[in-house]
Amino acid sequence: MSTRIATGGRLLNKSNAVSFSFNGKQLRGFEGDTLASALLANDQMLVGRSFKYHRPRGIVAAGPEEPNALVNLGQGDRFEPNQRATTTELFDGLQSESQNHWPSLEFDVGAINKHLSRFLPAGFYYKMFIHPRPFWKHVYEPIIRHSAGLGKAPKDLDGDTYEHFHAFCDVLVIGGGVAGLEAARTAALSGAKVIVLEQTAHWGGRAPVDGGTVDGTPVGAFVDTLVEELSTMENVTLRTRVMGAGVYDHGYVLGYERLTDHAPKTAGPRHRLWRIRAGHIVTATGAIERPLSFSGNDIPGVMLAASVRDYLVNYGVSVGDRTVVVTNNDDAYRTAIALTEAGLTVPAILDARVLPQDSALMARAKDLGIRVMMGHAVARVTGGKRVTGVEVCSQSGEGAVLETFPCDAVAMSGGWSPVVHLWSHCGGKLTWDTAGAMFRPDVNNPPLGADGHGFVTAAGAAAGFFALDDILHDAHAAADGVATTLGFKLPADAVSPNADRQEEAPLAPVWMMPQGANVKLREKTFLDYQNDVKVSDVRLAAQEGFVSVEHAKRYTTLGMATDQGKLSNINGLATLAGAMDADIPAVGTTTFRPPYHPISMGSIAGEARGDVFQPIRRTPLHDWHETNGADWEPVGHWRRPYAYPRKGESTHDAVMREVTNTRSKLGMLDASTLGKIIVKGPDAGRFLDMLYTNMMSSLKPGKCRYGLMCSENGFLIDDGVVARIDEETFLCHTTTGGAESIHQHMEEWLQTEWWDFNVYTANVTEQYAQIAVVGPNARTCLEKLGGMDLSKEALAFMEWADGTLGGFKCRVYRISFSGELSYEIAVDAGQGQAFWDALMVAGNDLGVMPYGTECLHILRAEKGFIMIGDETDGTVIPQDLGLNWAISKKKDDYLGKRAQQRTHMADPTRWKLVGLETTDGSTLPDGAYAVGEGENENGQRNMIGRVTSTYHSPTLGKGIAMGLVLNGPDRMGEVLDFPGTDGKTYQAKIVDPVFYDKEGAKQNV
């Protein structure tokens, strides 16, 4: 059984016991434990069920590479699935439950799948669920959804907050082990600004567990001294609990900081996403131990040898009383030695190698009385929910059992793989190291920056160095090189520390144990624990032709689980290579993509949630609209009142009332959102002639003109009224959504093509509150405020004037988007509310009412005015809308002119704008299509038009609409069929799009 022992536990604070729960069971651990170490201390060997076969699974590792120990963590608004027990720090009150089992962890119905495993081979989904086709959607997928999946989805809104943080440095060191710390010290001594990120809460990485001495000091004490030195340096920032998640182009790195996961009651954000720009990145990310492939290597109690050592030294946890060690390298001997020294039993070390002479570690193990069995291997691990024993065979054979050891744990080591993920994210290449049987960073092919030079350097174990002395020297040299390329210089007296050397015997690559394992054994030999991929699956994939590593990965799902193949990657590649009789480097690796280890969605979103999910733009009158019951409509990032329903009034009724009131009395609209761009300079007229389809240079100061703007492809992109302020100055109104984009459009042309035009622009949209005063009583209302002559003679239609109204400095435009007598009045934004209030008072006995955007739409539709975004959709040209009158024939050029002459644009069969009137007065459905004769090549009915705007007009008492129709203007009076999505077919007659006051008498009074 696994238990806490009296000695060891260097990371624990044994004076602070904490309680936590697992599957409702109350357990105890210590401050400093991870959830994994605390579970093992409580003999909780079984922690989950596998994804596909629901096999019992236990903790395998002690770090982020852990594939099995995923739990649902927390409750309510702090519930989170798929949390790794090995990277979860224990805190008092932690609640966890295992995943992927039903009805319980101990008894799982789904485990029947393991007896069906012969029927669930690689590619099973693709083979089985393809026929009959409809079954996938209706039968297979729902069943698979139910039985598969890891943790539960959270139900509540996340109760925590998150944030981003932007940081900059010369050298970013990822990894706080000896290599990272030595690299940081070297870079810092040369004068660089350094940040060091360490994913755990502790410095030093594996070194304090693995041991050794540096310049005569035990490595643990060396680490402490180094950290102390670094923390006093002004140019160094040390951060624990921050994982380097991803490396991106231009030295951009994401760091994932877990601020309160270990102390959830602390104030402040839970996670912080560091967005770091570094001059150079040093990846000192260490290495991950590989499992060995033998039958039963997934039974709870089979663990990585170094992790067994971690639990013993760091947490004082014994994984078993009797632990069989199985290895192909010297490092696992350290585990056997540590266990024996702690008073635990190691019945044997099964070493797959046959070596001519003992290495120092072997000799030491033998001195301790441990039985070392060279050339031996695990034939099979026995047990179900925990290990009961190991059957030993010869590595070179086919698995004939020679001896059996009863035991409760197996410590395995198949060698080490450098953590090359961050090196590879931006394209750093790898090279196969035959001696170490591993991929290591190819120093000649680093990820390249904009200057063509590498911007990532690997150091220490991440670069493929495993002896302490080599690690320190490599880290020192790497950082020295990095500093030099950045223009810093290391002082001559700053030299690398030296560690005592301990020679190790070379590793022997072992990808299958025993070498000649039969199918029966291979079917219980797991490569990817989380996705239940076995040696037999990879071999089958190769046999079926999935020989590309990326194909085999997807076919078998090898390495596609939440651990992204940290343990399974190399073993899987080697198995594939073996099946193909190819070299491992010829097979290659799959692509390493960020993040290195899953990061929370909350950290990605940062602060952007709730009120600040997106910016909401508010006009100077926003509060008034809100107080007066506005129904909001989002327009771009703005909120505009859609209508102002009164108590007991439906929104539709409110819109009808607003239309009728504006047509008969007086309406007021907040038009502040419309774009206002000043265009000034000696070439302003010439510039606007190029931007608008019609002539603007001929406009006289004091006058306004409606204009259309097209893209260079001829499509209509914006419209609005242009006012000429003086000889050199124009004010261009744009649509609400167009203010920023049209300003940018102007600047782009000025800065890239027409740099010789003397024109300046300024977007002054937000400087003004602009209020439309509309209706037969508009002039009377403004005259009550007094201060300007607004008579027809003094200010005619399409003119503007500066002046004061009711004491407010303002600019009055006599323009109309409603067909009524209408003024749009701009005042400084800070005066907007006061001016609106003054208008409401003045209009009180004139029947004034505010109106919203829907009323505005109906008013303009009654007049046949087009709306950008309704009548246009990016494929419509002004000619389609019958706006030829606004296209100058005199101008040599304007943006879009040439495009509009292309054959497709000049095609007479382009759909053209018409009015549509239902035969029964009902309202056409928005976006409905008119159907014509016959069918197209896809067997669909031919379309001959579509509705672009449709409303019920209270003024006319019937439905009115506009639409684009094939040969529309030539088909006046014809009735078209518009099938609706409600099953009804609407009939509408083609009419003139101007439904109301065609001669414009009402706006011209």
Place this chain on the structure above:
Amino acid sequence: MSEAVSALKAAEFTGGIAEVTLMDPIGMISVRGDLTAAYMKKALKKAVGLGLPDTRSVQINGDRGVAWMSPDELLLLCPYDQVSDTIDMLTKCFGSNHTLAVNVSDARAVFRISGAHSRDVLAKLAPVDLSPATFTPGMIRRTRLAQVPAAFWIEEGDSFRLVCFRSVALYVYDLLKIAAQPGSAPVFYSAKP
């Protein structure tokens, strides 16, 4: 005319790792022209009593100032009620030269962010190197604050002046409050404890 109203009613946040305060409106004039020309130097001298700021710099002289915005754009600061006089003065100095000077005072909202962690608070929202050695008094950054444009400079000590568009004043205020929430100091740009 009535009293000019700022984008938000009084807004002040305390109790976090920095204080956030909405400021009264100040006069702001967007100026475009040839920044190196003699007429520009003369106009700046007359209008705000200052010279041409360097790239990404701001000069402050009491309640007046001038900030570099782009190679052909400046932002002039003055008391809110002196904007028209200042524009008149500029226009006179510019003469017939091709220039632009427009009042943008009401298009903006102004905040002060102060306290020992003001640099850290801003760095949560803006992709700017705010280390005291890099971002020094006299500098201005036209940048973004989360999802909207903003500009800021150091008022004095650890107090920053931040300008954003008027329509997003509430969004910016809410952002700053979240970034300044208690217990959230990264302690990266602020001095080590």
